[in-house]
Amino acid sequence: MSTSSAFDEFQRTVDADPEQVRLARERRDVFRRTLTKGVDVDESWSSGSLRRATQLKPVHDVDMVVVFASEAHPTWGLPGGSSEEALRFTQQWVKAELGDPNGTVQQWVRRADPRNRAVKCFLDDPDDPNGFTVDVMPVLRRTDGTLLIPGREEDRWIAANPEFLINLVEQRQQAWPYFRPMVRVLKQWRLGITAKPPIKSLVMEVLALMCMPERPVSRAVALSRFFTSAAVAVNAPIVDPAGYCGPIQPDLDTVALRTALEQARDLAAQAVTAEDKGDDSYAKTLWRKVLGAEFPAPASATPKRSALFAPTYAVHDGPQG
Structure with missing residues (x-):
């Protein structure tokens, strides 16, 4: 696969x-x-x-x-x-x-x-x-x-102005047909983050609008770029994109979210590199660390020996979600 x-x-x-x-x-x-x-x-x-x-x-x-x-x-x-x-x-x-x-x-x-x-x-x-x-x-x-x-x-x-967000999501979906599905993936991913209080789903949706690539790319590349950009963007308040209601979650656990984004950023970048080198098995192993156990495992649970010891594939613990 x-x-x-x-x-x-x-x-x-x-x-x-x-x-x-x-x-x-x-x-x-x-x-x-x-x-x-x-x-x-x-x-x-x-x-x-x-x-x-x-x-x-x-x-x-x-x-x-x-x-x-x-x-x-x-x-x-x-x-x-x-x-x-x-x-x-x-x-x-x-x-x-x-x-x-x-x-x-x-x-x-x-x-x-x-x-x-x-x-x-x-x-x-x-x-x-x-x-x-x-x-x-x-x-x-x-x-x-x-x-x-x-x-x-x-x-x-x-x-x-809730219609502003409705129209904005529609525009992004028309530009890239995987936008809405990837928003749902990110909302699911956030459930694996230990944050107090829990991170609201709308935070992830607005972060996706801010940080997901606007031009069509593969889902793997899009997520990798998202995690890289969002790990920086989360340091500023995530606000209503229409500009009326201020911060979406004033009590957002920024430290927990930023840490999870940074861990996911490192693993996702390695996964994209692995796929570019033709090692889909190891790429899936890494995406499984990012997205959780429901992401399909490679045919062999053990990555190739060359992958295990390749310097660019150093694995860090990632959030499960």
């Missing part, structure tokens, strides 16, 4: 079950059609990783944005409790249309809880940590096209 084929096989272990994705999209579409029918709603659409196709398995949540007409809710967008008002309004509306047992469209939502920026709708047992949820966020659209989203805890509305 070539290194490229090994990446194909590994990708299948990272990607979500197609049936899970189908079911999530089906539920998303029902929410979107239902919410768009509101007389005071201008539009409704999905956001989040499912919309960007960068979701990691298992797929158990969907993010929805509901753009309300500002003239129908003139107090929204102002401080003084209007964030709470918008979330409570959305909670009651979702329960009336989609609540279990009295929803007029579907009887799906067992509980709807207003959170800081959205209403979390539980379609499964609310005590099940893997139960399916839909986050419905009420927003207003400003004249410049950006959104105002509620901030219940801050008691103020916050400017944001």
Whole structure:
């Protein structure tokens, strides 16, 4: 098996079950059609990783944005409790249309809880940590096209532009068809990093936008260049690419992430060199150290003796993820 084929096989272990994705999209579409029918709603659409196709398995949540007409809710967008008002309004509306047992469209939502920026709708047992949820966020659209989203805890509305990230990922995917799959690989990789608190998946997605090569290259070369660039980029705050919401994870464990990136950088560079020299077996051994045990092992678990003692192939411990 070539290194490229090994990446194909590994990708299948990272990607979500197609049936899970189908079911999530089906539920998303029902929410979107239902919410768009509101007389005071201008539009409704999905956001989040499912919309960007960068979701990691298992797929158990969907993010929805509901753009309300500002003239129908003139107090929204102002401080003084209007964030709470918008979330409570959305909670009651979702329960009336989609609540279990009295929803007029579907009887799906067992509980709807207003959170800081959205209403979390539980379609499964609310005590099940893997139960399916839909986050419905009420927003207003400003004249410049950006959104105002509620901030219940801050008691103020916050400017944001999630469509910017959606479009940016789409552009990169059109330029290189492996971009989204590699984002999912990196999100999986981060799970092997011991960090407190854990590294958010959106951090890896934005780092991929910053550090993944824009021109088409092999997946091995792309990851190697990513780790090299990201090991430096992580020293600065990883911020909202649209420029509105500041750092994505203010409490990011930068030391843990940088250390993991540096270890992966060294191993990935050696793996690319091994592949260039025709030693796919050793390249896969190294990628297995970077990406974890689900990356296909070479036919022989023991690398060639020449590879073991080649100075350019010195192996360092790498993160498993």
